[in-house]
Amino acid sequence: MQYAQAIFTNAAIYVIAALGLAIFTGHTGLFSLGHAAFMAVGGYAAAILTYFLGWSLIPALAVGVVAAVLVSLVIGYPTLRAKLRSDYFAIATLGFGEAVKVLLENLQLTQASRGLPGIEKLAGPLNTAVFLIITVVLCRNFLNSTYGRKIIAIGQDPVAAEMIGIKLLPNQVLSLAISAAFSGLSGGLLAHYITFIQPAIFSMDLSSLLTAGVVAGGMGSLTGPIVAIALFIVIPELFRGLALWRLVLYGVVLVIIINFRPKGLFGYEELNFDNLPKLFTIIGLTIGLTIAASLAKMFSATLGRVPAILIAALVALALTVALGYLGKLLAKWLRSPFGSFGQMLGSGYNHIVQTLQDKAVCFRNRDLPKLRELMNMVVEPSRMVSAQNSRKEPVLSIKSLSKRFGGVVAVDEFDLDVYEGELVGLIGPNGSGKTTVFNLISGYYPVSGGTITYRGEDLTKKAPTAIVLGGISRTFQNIRLFSSMTVLQNVTTALHDASNYSLLEAFVQWPWTVRATEERLKETAMELLKLVELEEYADRVANTLPYGLQRKLEIARALALRPRLLMLDEPAAGMNPQESQELVELIRRIHVAKDLTILLIEHHMDVVMNLCQRIAVINFGKKIAEGAPEQIQNDPLVLEAYLGEKVEDVVAS
Amino acid sequence: MIFQTIITGLSIGSIYALMAVGYSLVFSVLNFSNFAHGAVITLGAYIAWALMVSVFKMSFFPALLLSMLGAGIIAFFVERIAYSTLRHRRAPSLFLMISAMGVAIALQNVLYATVGANLYALPPIFTQDTFSIGAATISRMDIFAFVFSVIAIALLTIVLNYTKVGTAIRAASYDSEMVSVLGVNLDVLVAVLFLLAGSLGGMAGVFMGIKYMVYPSMGWITNKAYIGAVIGGLGSLPGAIVGGILLGLLESLVSVTVIGSVHLSTFRDVFSFGILVLLLVFRPTGLFGRHVEEKL
Amino acid sequence: MLLRVEDLNVYYGEAVHALRNVSFEVQEGEILSIIGANGAGKSTLMWTLIGQLKPRSGKITFRGEVMKPVPHAVVSAGMALVPERRRLFPNLTVRENLMMGAYLRGDRGAVQKDLEYIFSLFPILKERLNQYAGTLSGGQQQMVATARGLMSRPKLLLMDEPSLGLAPILVNQIFETIQEISRQGTTILLVEQNAKKSLAIAHRAYVLEVGCIVRTGTGQELLNDPAVQAAYLGVSQHKEVILEGKEPC
Incomplete structure (x- = not known):
């Protein structure tokens, strides 16, 4: 029994750390190979307090957690800000982990590599179990909130996340900090369970055990890492005498899983x-x-x-x-x-929370009107704004816009004015610079010259997220959905701006705010899905939808951002004539229903000519023509751009 | 004094360069950090130990050649087992790196579990044999390692620049899919790549073993050569050479520096890892690396 | 029959059916053109033919042999691809780029002779031989890409969007070159967004739409087909006409 308890406590402590890593690596997709360092910081901080100052366990652990969070900010902020390639980031964390270990090995305060022996045994199976349960609940709650969804979105596609207004850096740092907090807790528990602490414990081996647990358990899951780490700890204990081969096992499991089952045991699913x-x-x-x-x-x-x-x-x-x-x-x-x-x-916990929340919604009805008002803006943007704007002033005004990539001029002195409520087409041969114009408007690329003014504001100096939240949303030529999320989650994630509860409330799933808001977000998302006729697919995983439907989902997601100007990049690509006919109807519908201004890139001429009131033609980055569809169809320069010959030849032939 | 430091730095730096080249070769074509390379280097040293000390009593040169061959073959099998499936599936480069990490952990611990954690010495070829230039005492071994590393790297450069396979490797470092479509059998090309990287690594392992000792963690993931490759810019050959030598020089400089009563050598490793992190944050492409932007 | 493609089906992931039951033939000596909108699956078809993409089902028979999806086997059987956006190796010289095209050949002397043939097609390349490919202009890069494709002495040259991003005058030159290569005895399968020009030089052509072949005929027939004109030639007087196949998929 004693022995079973020991195995359980040991496993539980590492599971807490692995859950922390799952919040970061499992959900942001950024690999940390230095999480043992956060355990070390938490463990040493807590151990010093109980060892030298005689503190009791809980406050010591709390300080350890805070210390780990602070260190995570110090290392996380610069490395995440640098937007490193995923593997470079992993290597930087690995370097950080080793540096912390070497530092501890040479620090006199912590008695260098000897460490602190004889720490009081304050952690046992019972309080460890309590901490484990708290950790699981907090992690779960966090992931089921707006804050969690933002992090999951970043993990699935950082570019798409940014383009729906999710700031990368603060959310990634947040996720690392939460993750470090649980690692710190785990380190503190470990020190007070094994009653000593020394740098050698927190080696690369420990970091790789945690990483192996997350990979083998499955990315995007909490259940997976729990099961995997439990197995990693329990199995070698059961086959004693194989202690030396334990690490060989982790290594081999890593190789096998990543090669043959990259999803892991429970990838992107919970129990x-x-x-x-x-x-x-x-x-x-x-x-x-x-x-x-x-x-x-x-x-x-x-x-x-x-x-x-x-x-x-x-x-x-x-x-x-x-x-x-x-x-x-x-x-x-x-x-x-x-x-x-x-x-x-x-799921007793679930049930209690749910009951509480249902009651809460009844009791706190007075909060609802405000919320509903906010939500209604999502579904039906007020028409007041458009009434105020005169028809004369362009909403979007692009003046002599240029973009160079090295020596290549992708956009060259491009001008375009778009007026309130217009549906403007942007066409041109492949590689002529259309998508680059979109990327410049949405702030993905910095401009090389010229100005982009939207409702009097200069966009060239604004961050992509600010531009999106300022009312310009877009879809992508190469579909960029959050592919492992369901259709509904894709849209609710984009509604992040409409939720107003705090991080603390999210962690405890505070019934009076979180639940009510989540319900409304879901309703709003369903209404948007209805608008694009995807409601029956709400629970399908996005990447299992056929092309045409994925494009519609992108439109719904873009609409969830309450845009006033919508940019559609080749929405009909890969659609058959019937589907693109339906798309034309859909675009017409949302144009009116949402009172939108729309800028459309499209190659299907029938779509463009049917939909657009005005068309601009771009070739070699320059605008070569602009006008009504009939004008464009007979413009000699346009014919030349598309047919590659002088118009006289065309006329002659 | 300073002259001696430079010579020592150049000698260890050239061994780092020899190892770093292996990381960069693989990175240039497959775009991932092959952490298993360190384990291959270690195994190269152990093969030499088996050939020269524990099992046979071979002389240096045949043992060196066989170690290089052995390390090359191990690298080839590592590729077959741990990377080729992922390559064919076109998995993200992060997956390859994780797989490499798994291999590194497994191989190192196989050594711990079988041979043990003991440190073994390789026979001193001419380590004791020193000569003096001015105030500096220089070991023949340092000169020998330096010259051999330079020759090996020169040979590699010739292969890469003047042979068909070499041209294909350089082409593949830009666009391996296109290389494949031109009729190059990528599996063969990658096999050649790993044989080259592995055998250079094996050579480096033998020199490391002679200069220091042979032990399981001598080529661990966070080894200096990898840091050297990052300094130079992963995927760049000249970068790996310059980065390796630079790190060797810096290290030997730090080792002899005393500020107040603090010997910097105590913090030598913190220093290397610090450089690694800072470099990645401020110039992730290193000195010679190229920057790739994602297309929207 | 040089190339016969039967019921080819290609998927991206599980959900995206990029080519649906595509069947067609290429006859020895002809210029065969395939036109279609962006996302219709033209490039997918090319990369599948050269063996880089694996079809889920279907058969590709080239010179009487069934091709496996292995690029080096396909290339040594006599196919070569000039890909969209050229895909040169910018860190290699023009000569090295060309030699990469001849990778599978051992006959040095003959390779040298083929270089002369290349110079007769593109005289400018002789001057640029030792220049890095990355430093060439767009038009010259397209020449190198085409030449690289020819260096394996292919029986069938697959050309994917050769006119992409080129100024009108260069576009004309490219199409003249294609005809010249054809006259020298190389069969050409041409995929182009410039439907008008590619139909004009094609002996036969197919229209690919959302992964399906929906029309076929001689170049001239399709050029005069009102539905094709409406959809691809930009001269739309027939807005209401929508291209629809005979429901092959």
Whole structure:
């Protein structure tokens, strides 16, 4: 029993750290190979306080957590700000981890590489279990909030996230800080459980154990890392004598998982009725192997080696299958009406929160009108603004805009005025600079020259996120959805600006604010999905949709940002004539319903000519023509650009 | 004194360069940090130890050649087992790096579990053999390592610039898909790449073993050669050479510097890792690396 | 029959069906043109033919042999690709770029003779031989890319958007060169957004739309087809006409 408790406590402590890493690496997609350093900081800070100053555990742990967070800000801010390539970032964290370790090895305060022996044993199975539960709940709550969704969005596609107004740096730093906090907690618990602390504990091996846990457990999941780390800690304990091979196992598991199952055990999923059997199978396999190992030893004396191993293997297999089946039964029972009691027990926390929240919504109805007003703006932008704007002033005014990439001039002295409520087409041959113009307007590229003015404001000096939240949203030529999110989540993520609860409220899922807001966000998102006729696909994962529907989802996501100016980049690409006909109808509909101004890049001439009131033609970065569709169709310069010959030849032929 | 420091720095720097070239070669074509290269270097040193000390009593040159060959073959198999599946699937380069990390952890710990954590010495070829120029005492081994490293790197440069395979490797460093479409068998090309990188690594491992000792973590992920490659700019050959030598010089300079009562040598490693982090933050492409921008 | 493609299906991921039951033939000596809008699957088709993309189903028969999706096997069987946006190696000299095109050939003397043929097509390249490809102008880069494709002595040259991003005068030159290469005996499969010009020089042509082949005919027939004119030739007097195939997919 003592032994089982020891294994549990050990595993629980590392699971806490792994959950922290899951919040960062698992959800932002940025690999940290130096998380052991945060554990070291938390562990040393807490240990110094109890060891030298005789503090009690909780305040010492709290200080450790704060210390880890502070260090994470110091290392995280500059490295994340530099927007390093993902692998460079991983290497920088690795360097940081090693530097912290070497520093501790030489620091007199912490008695260098000897460390602090004889720390009071303040952590045990009981309080560790409590901390583990708190960690799981907090992580889950965080990920199910606007704050969590922003981080998940960044992990799936940083560019798309930025283009829906999510600032990268603060959110990435936030995620690292939260992650460091849990690592610090874990380090503190570890020091007070094993009763000593020294630099050697926090080596690269520990960081790689955590990383291996997140990768093997599955990116984008909390369940996965919990299961994986538990296995990593428990299995070598069960097969003692293999201690030296433990690290070999982590290495080999890393290679196998990343090569053959990059999703890991529970990639982008949490424990639910569908994967309950999978969890049971894994547990069965573990127990089976353990029993098999001792059986093999027992029988090999009497029966000989080969039959003993055979029997052991059979037992292991039987146990695995049996537990898998048990899991299936349990899932079935939990799903049935009889299981509702068990279900409530199983997710008691959920249930309590939900009940509280339902009550809250009733009691706090007075908050709702304000919220509803905010939401209504999303669905139906007020028409007041447009009434104020006279028809004469352009909403968007581009003057002699230029962009050079090295020696190549992509956009060359380009001018364009767009008026309130217009639907303007931007056409030109491939590579003529159309998308670059969009990228310049949305702030993705800095301009090389010229001005872009939107409602009197100069956009060239604004950050992409500010431009989006200022009312200009867009879609992408190469679809950039958050591919592992559901259709609905893609849209709710883009509604981040409409949620107004604090981070603290998010962590506890404060019923009076979080729940009410989330409900409304969902409703709003569903209304937008209805508008683009995607409501029946709300729960499908985005990248399982066909092309045409993905493009519509991008439009819904762009609309969720409450744009006044919408930029569509080749929305009909890859659509058949019927689909593009439907798209024309859709664009017309949203143009009116949302009172939008629309700028459209498109190659399908029928789409452009049908939709646009005015068309600008660009070639070699220069505007070569502008006017009504009929004018454009007969413009000699346009014909030349598209057909590559002088118009006289065309006329002659 | 300063002259001696420079000579020592050049000698260790040239070994770093030899290793760094291996990181850069692989990075230039496959675009990931091959952390397993350190393990290959270590295994090269262990092969030499087995050949010269523990199993056979071979003389230096055949042992060096066999170590290079062995390390090259190990590198080739690492590629087959840990990277080729990912390559064919066109997985993101981060996946390759994680896989490489797995290999590095596994190989190093296989050494711990089998050979053990002991430090072994390789026979001193002419380590004791020193001569003096002015005030400086220079070991023949340092000169020898320097000359050999330079010759190896020169040979590599010739291969890359004047052979068909070399041209294809340089082409692939820009656009490996296009190289494949022109009829080059990428699997073969990558195999050649790893054989080259591995055998240079094996050579470096032998020199490291002679100069210092042979032990399982001598080529660990965070080894200096990798930092040298980052300084020069991953993927750039001249960068790796300059970066390696620069780091060697800086290190030997730091080792002999005393400020007040603090010997900087205590913090030598903090210093290298500090450089690594700072460099990545302020100039991630290193001295010679090229910058690639994402297309929207 | 030089090339026969039967029921080719190519996917990106699970959801995106990029080519649907595509079947067509290329006859020895002809210029075959495939036109289609952006995203229709033209480049996908080219990269599948050269073996770099794996089709989920379908058969590609080239010179009587079934091709596996292995580029070096396809190239040594006699196909070569001049890709969209040229894809030269900017860090290699023009000569090295050309030699990369001849990678699979061992016959040094003949390669030298082929260089002379290249210079007869593009005299300017002789002066630029030792210059880095990255320093050339767009038009010269297209010449090198075309020449690189020819250096493997292909029976069938796949050309993907050769006129992309070129000034009108250079576009005309490129199309003249294509005809010249064809006259010298190389069969050409041409994919172009410049439908008018490519139909004008094509012996036969296909229209690819959202992964399906929806029309076929001689270049001249398609040039005069009102539906094709409306959709691809920019001279739209027939807005209501929508191109629709006979539901092949």
